[in-house]
Amino acid sequence: MLKMERPLFLLLLLLALVTGCCLGSLTPSLNDDVLGLIVFKSDLQDPKGKLASWNQDDYSPCGWVGVKCSPRSNRVTELSLDGFSLSGRIGRGLLQLQFLRKLTLSRNNLTGSFTPQLLARLQNLTTLDLSGNALSGAIPDEFFAQCGSLRAISLAGNKFSGKIPASLSSCGTLVSVNFGSNRLSGSLPSGIWGLKGLWSLDLSDNLLEGGIPPGIEALNSLRAVNLSKNQFTGEIPGGIGKCLLLRTVDFSRNSLSGYLPATMRNLRLCYSLSVSSNSLTGEVPSWIGELKRMESLDLSGNKLSGHVPASVGNLEMLKVLNFSGNRLTGGLPDSMSSCGSLSTLDFSHNSLSGGLPAWIFGSGSEKLLHSSAAPKLEYLDLSDNEFSGDIASTIDYQSKLLVLNLSGNSLTGPIPGAIGELKELEVLDLCTNKLNGSIPMKIGGATSLNVLKLDSNFLSGQIPSSIGDCSSLTTLILSGNILSGPIPSSLGKLTSIQNVDLSLNTLSGTLPKQLANLPNIATFNISHNRLQGELPSGGFFNTISPSSVSGNPSLCGAVVNRTCHTVLPKPIVLNPNATSDESADGSIPQNSLGHKRIILSISALVAIGAAALIVVGVIAVTVLNLxxxxxxxxxxxxxxxxxxxxxxxxxxxxxxxxxxxxxxxxxxxxxxxxxxxxxxxxxxxxxxxxxxxxxxxxxxxxxxxxxxxxxxxxxxxxxxxxxxxxxxxxxxxxxxxxxxxxxxxxxxxxxxxxxxxVSGGSLYKHLHDGGNLLSWNERLNLILGTAKGLAHLHQSSIIHYNIKSSNVLIDGDTGEPKVGDFGLARLLPMLDRYVLSSKIQSALGYMAPEFACRTVKITEKCDVYGFGVLILEIVTGRKPVEYMEDDVVVLCDMVRGALEEGKVEECIDEKLQGAFPADEAIPVMKLGLICTSQVPSNRPDMGEVVNILELIRCPSEGQQD
CATH class of the missing domain: 3.30.200.20 (Phosphorylase Kinase; domain 1)
Incomplete structure (x- = not known):
């Protein structure tokens, strides 16, 4: 076909696709695939130019990227565009590919709804993979009406909603179905068990509800079933035990109840079983030990009771065992020492008792200690149980440990020095026990430590300086012990440290100045100790919360509101017999009678004092005249x-x-x-x-x-x-x-x-001085309007410097916020930032931490910090800093702590009386915390803040195709 004819032909093809006509009489079939793919491409955006080789002037697409053809017919049989970053819609051009057998468009950004005719027109299709896109809407029931020879379909990771079409059961050739991670709802169609050739079924992470219908035993070819993260109720169907080929079963994170069906003992080929986060009851069945191929067993988060059966020791291939969050009692059976492949063991949050298992810590017989079959764990969590006794000194037997959590028990005795031999250990949590003795100096040998938590014990002695050798440490919690002595200066070497809590001890001495150089500190608590002297200047000490240093009566500085007494000069002394010349060695010569130095006489001191008063008086009169x-x-x-x-x-x-x-x-x-x-x-x-x-x-x-x-x-x-x-x-x-x-x-x-x-008064008045009660919508509008004003200032290269609620005025007619007092620092000469901060940052709590650091440039991010504090003030109705009778509450710290405890909703202004949407209020508070990050580069720009706020207020606008 001549090139000049191709545009006309393309137009005819588009017309045919719209009207449903056949083009067989208009064009050779050899070109159907070319033109169909070109039309398909016209509906897409290709930002990375992946489809650049697709040229409408080619007579065959077989050499195009992502296209495979049959060597006999030269027709397209496979289209694989996996991860091409394409966006747009799946157009009707694909309907022209009559011989297509495999269509893979996964991991792109495709949007829109389904084309119902896709399967009906592509009857030769065996594989359809549209996973990892943003397709939405319901799956039409007629989509599976004529599924031909379809064997595998994946629609996972999209936004499909509605019910699973009942017509799916008519696709008898299906081997694999994956509808996971969508928004599908309703009940599970019982006809799905009619797909007798099914090997894999994944409906996880949806909104499916109701009971799991009976009949699963019909799927005697089933290898994998995943119904996790839904809202299924009722019991696990007993028929599952007849699916003898099952390898993986995941029913976790539903609301299933009842017992583990005994028929599951027949799943001898199963190597992964998870029923976690349900409401299963009863004891862990002893038949669990019959599943000899089991590698991962997760029964956590249920209501299982009784003892751990000794038969668990028969699972010699077991790698992951998680029974946490149940009601198990007794100890861990010694038979588990035979689980030589075990790498992860989690029995946390139960009621287990007795001593720590000898087969874990190597404190038992020589046979256990040296047995090659005994497990070498990487993750061990026995926290929140009732274990007692000592931690064995042979803990270094578990040399591969990455995480060791024994917190929340009743362990006694010292921390063994062998902890320092665990070179790969990243997390050590021994808090809330009854451990005593000192922190071993050898702990510095655990050089991979990220988290060290030893709080709420009876540890005494000094903090070992060797902790400074744990260069990867990010969290150090030693609070609630009886530690004494000084804080070692070696902590200043921990450049990665973010959270330090040394509170509630008996530490003494002055704070090492090296601590001020720590660059990544987020929290630092030394309250309720016996520390003394002046708080170091610079770094995070310039913005530290008063509550973090309270309870140290001898500490002084601005933060604790206690003046540091300067060292008084030595009294002036005179030697009446000294000559005006000094001796050669610089000393003052004395005569043979050995006259001593004498303190200046009282009369001389009185004269000096009088002279000083006269000078002060003259200065005062001069100042008054001026x-x-x-x-x-x-x-x-x-x-x-x-x-x-x-x-x-x-x-x-x-x-x-x-x-x-x-x-x-x-x-x-x-x-x-x-x-x-x-x-x-x-x-x-x-x-x-x-x-x-x-x-x-x-x-x-x-x-x-x-x-x-x-x-x-x-x-x-x-x-x-x-x-x-x-x-x-x-x-x-x-x-x-x-x-x-x-x-x-x-x-x-x-x-x-x-x-x-501006007639409406200040925002401060409305929040704190009995102004009009602000509704949630009014508060959100005030936050958004203020953000827009600041963003406009920053676009004009103006830094406000002085963001606070008293500088935000409310228009009495429109209710819109108006930011005032902006740019006034530009009227002053270049001042030292300390003078500037004292002049214009008069409201405590709004000032960004970089004001206190001479080496950090003051930028628009200072305004972002103040705005973040303002967000929290508007949402909570509380001032940035509030002085209580015995404490000082810093708003940012309070909200951040509530967020970590999952109680952030309790911070919202009680005047709203619950009349607020949590899906707006909580993200707004999180945005406020992000804006108040200690590191300026971690704060967003005000333009980004405006976009985020608009998305929070109108989330649907951010989801348009």
Whole structure:
């Protein structure tokens, strides 16, 4: 066919596909596959150019990427586009591939719903794999009406909803069905057991409910069945024991009840069985030991009782055994020492008792200790039981251990030094026992440790310096013991450490300065010890929570609100017999009578004190005179400003006369200020005061109110030219969620900023001072509007520096938030960040930790931190820092702790009385915690924050095709 004819032919094919016509009379069949694939490609986006070789000018597609053809007919038999990053919809072009046998489009981003005609038109199809996409909608019942010779189908990992079509049972040739990880609901169609040739069935992670219908015994070819993560109820059908070829069974995370059916003892080929997280009762059956091929056995999270049967020891191929979260009693049978392949053993959260099993810790007979058949575990969790006795000193027998958790028992005696021989150990948790003695120095030999938890024991002695050799350590919890002595400076070497808790001990001495250099600290608790001296400066110590250092009466510093007494200088001494020259060795010579140094006389000290008082008095008088002169100049300027349009001070032109001022309005007539400006001298019109000055309300001649900020930082303000340049930049910022700057007034002694007046008051008033009760929708709108305002500032390269609820005003008419006081730091000269923080970050709790570090650049991420605190304040109704009678509550710490305990909903403002959607409130609080990350790079940009908030408020908008 000539090239000029191909576009016309393609158009005819598209028309045929839409109308359902046959093109056999219009085109040679050899080209059907080419044109069908080209039409299929036209419905897709191919960002990585994977389909670049697909060219409509080719007469055969057999050389195209992902395409395979029959060597005899040269027709397409396989289309495999697995993981090509394609997006778009599955178009009708595929219907043209009449000889297609295998279609694999898995792990792409395909969207849309099903094409019901797909199987009906592709009757030769044997394999269909659409898994790992974003396909949605119901699976049409007619989809399986004519499934031809289909043997394997996978729709897993999509968003399909509705019921499983009953017509599926008509596909008698099916060998594998995988509908896992969708949103399918309803009951399991009983006809599914009619697929007698089925080898594998996976319906996991859906919303299926009701009982598992009887009849599974008909699937005598079944090798694998997975019904986990659904809502099935009732009992496990006894017929499952007749599926003698079963290798894997997973009924976990449902609501199944009753006993394990005895017929399951016939599953002699089964190597993986999981019925965890159900409500099964009764004892662990002894016949479990008959499943000799078992490698993974998980009965956790049920209500099983009684003893662990000794027959478990018959499972010599067992690798993973999990009986946690049941009601088992007694000890672990010694017969389990025969499970030589066992690598994971979890019996946590039961009521097991007695001593720790000898066959695990090598403390029994020599036969057990040296037996090659005894298991060498990697994961051992016996926590939250009733085990007692000592931890054997031969613990190093388990040299492959990665995780050892013996917490929540009644273990006694010391921690064996052999722990340090476990070179691969990553987690050691011995907390909440009755262990005594000291922490062994050899523990530093466990160099792979990530987590070390020894809290709530009776450990004494000092913290060994060798812990500093555990360079991978991220969590160190030693609280609730009787540890004494100093905190070793070697902890400063743990550069990966994130969480440290040394509270509730008797530690003493000063804090090592090296700790301030730890870069990744998230929590550091040294409360309720006997530490003394000044808290180190720098690093996380500049932002540490007061509650984390409380209970140390001799600690001093700003955080504990206790002044550190400086070392007094030695008293001044004079030697009346000393000459003016020193000896050659630098010492002061004495005469032969050996006169001693004497302390300065009392009369001399009195004279020095009197002189000092005179100097202080002179300085005080001078300062008072300067203040009186400054006040006089300000009053003169205010009078000039209030004089109205008759005064030259309202001129828009530059003036060099220091006694006159300059008023500039970015819009409107400056003469409007001739009425009502006396309010600047009237305390009754004052709206509030902040770090930069006081704000007053006044009314223009036309009756419109404005807000005027009288700056009280005149000595810090830049020159007039710099001041005006920066103010004009701020005046050009326009956004519905920002308070508009309308103008300014300048003299050398008085600077005023003129803003629009926002009538609804501050967010702080509504949250904390008895303002109107804010509903959840109002709070979410305030958070989103504030985020939009800050995002606009950052787009204009302006950092706010001073985010807090008192700087967010609410429009009385629309309820929209308006962010004020932005960019005022630009009016000041380049200040040291400590001066700046004390001047404008007046509200405790909003300041980002990098303000305290000279080496970290101040960026927009400081605003993101303050905004994160503001989010938590709005949602909880609590202030960023609250002082209780015996404690200080830091809002970020409180919410983060509640989140870790799964109690975050309890933090939401009780004034809402439960009238809030948890699926909005909890993600918003999590976003607030992310914004308050200690590491600036971990905080999102405000633009990203806006997108996340909009997605939380309207999640459906983020799911559009």
């Amino acid at each position: 203040r009186v002169q400054a006040t006089s100049r300000s009053a003169t300027a205010l009078t000039a400003f209030s004089a109205g349009g008759d005064d030259d001070s309202f001129s828009r032109s530059h003036t060099t006369d220091p006694k006159s001022g300059k008023l500039v309005m970015f819009s409107g007539d400056p003469d409007f200020f001739s009425a009502g400006t006396h309010a600047l001298l009237n305390k009754d019109c004052e709206l509030g005061r902040g770090g930069f000055g006081a704000v007053y309300r006044t009314v223009l001649r036309d009756g419109n109110p404005v807000a005027i900020k009288k700056l009280t930082v005149s000595s810090l303000v830049k020159s007039q030219d710099d001041f005006e340049r920066e103010v004009k930049k701020l005046g050009k910022i326009h956004h519905e969620n920002l308070v508009q700057l309308d103008g300014y007034y300048w003299t050398t002694s008085l600077q005023l900023l003129i803003y629009e007046f």
